[in-house]
Amino acid sequence: MILKNREKSRELLMIESLNNRMKLSGKDKTHFYNLKKGFEGEVLFDRYIVEFVKCDCLVINDLLLQVNQTTFQIDSLMIISDCLIVFEVKNFEGDHYYEAESDKLYTNSRDVEIVNPLGQLMRAETLLRKLLQNNGFTLPIKSTIVFVNPAFTLYQAPMNKPFVFPTQITQLLTQLDSKPSRMTNKHKILADKLLSLDLLDSPFKQIPEYEYDHLKKGITCAVCSSFSLVVEGQSCVCLSCDHKESVTSAVLRSVGEFRLLFPERKVTTMAIYDWCGGVVESRKRIQRILDTNLKMVGKFRWASFE
Ligand SMILES: [Zn+2]
Structure with a gap:
């Protein structure tokens, strides 16, 4: 059951509107493109979940949480009987390669380093664990990076990392779905707690400067x-x-x-x-x-x- 539906963030809505009404700088355009692409990827993943996960579980999309004054974001959180699963969704497109020695990710075409989502994921997992502890919950956490774009290829992909590639998403979700799962009151209380702690709107926005008179x-x-x-x-x-x-x-x-x-x-x-x-x-x-x-x-x- 999906407890919180995904919506465009305030930041994305603002930039989308500004993009229609003024000329964005190259940097702002790239940021807009990335936000939009990220959102589309998450929506695509949500569709997979609706289609393939029918078991008794709870799904909360797009959680923005804070623990010890540190803010972190979770694209999709699934609560099943015996654990919590954090999904970090990436909509990267085209050829990329992985450099195992440095744990870095590059685009193949221009050798541009991309922030490795593993770092993000591990950070979110650690902070979520802390938050659960602070609130008296002890469920184990698993986390996964899901690359949703069918046109994404990662060369030299390490097998020991929690990566799920486009061709593996259905299998991952079908496996999850086949495990016996039953939500109890404890799970519901945990979900309610997380929803109540959701900050909803990120304080970190990258919005171009704009004035009323200059907008179309x-x-x-x-x-x-x-x-x-x-x-x-x-x-x-x-x-x-x-x-x-x-x-x-x-x-x-x-x-x-x-x-x-x-x-x-x-x-x-x-x-x-x-x-x-x-x-x-x-x-x-x-x-x-x-x-x-x-x-x-x-x-x-x-x-x-x-
Ligand atoms: Zn039209």
Whole structure:
């Protein structure tokens, strides 16, 4: 049973929106690409779990925890009868090679060293163990790095490391699934404890600097991010991909983006009208959408929405 579903992090949502509305530097673009790719890999792994793991177990996705002032993140945590399994998911693509003497990982094409995920995994395992101890739990922990991208190859891969390659994922999960497992109250209490300790939003974000005036205004398509939207009756239609969305939902989505990027600004009819770049031509219509769907604070000209 999945106790916590995966969602895009605040950081990814912010950069995604900024990428649509301004020109990112090369460094920011790479960071955005890596975050997006990482997220897609995790979503892919989640699908494997849903498909192949039917046994009685608990799965918590994307946990951000802290122990002794040290923060660590777990991509996917599975609780089964006799242990906890930490999955570190990697969506690396293309040829890589492993250097056993130094325990380092390189891309084959450019000999660029990549941070070895083993270090990350061991750190997470150690810190999780500490956290369990501090809270009086004693279940053993196993951990695995799952390379999910079918186009990933690791030359000179050591056999004694906890690596699972794309061709082995199904086998790993089927094996896990075949072990008898039964969740007891103790497991549920542990899961609840971990969920209650989840920090949810990472304090370490790498967001480019941005200003309201420099961002492109308009409503972006929910599917292809294009700004070419036109209002036709009750719908917003994308001229690039034909996607249709109700005007209400498109405006509320834009409000969400506005809030995410400018939490200090008030959500007013004028502010949202400007942010939507005139796609919805009537202010009255924006006002009606805000009125119906958000809670109003203040009155008349000073009205804003929460
Ligand atoms: Zn579109």
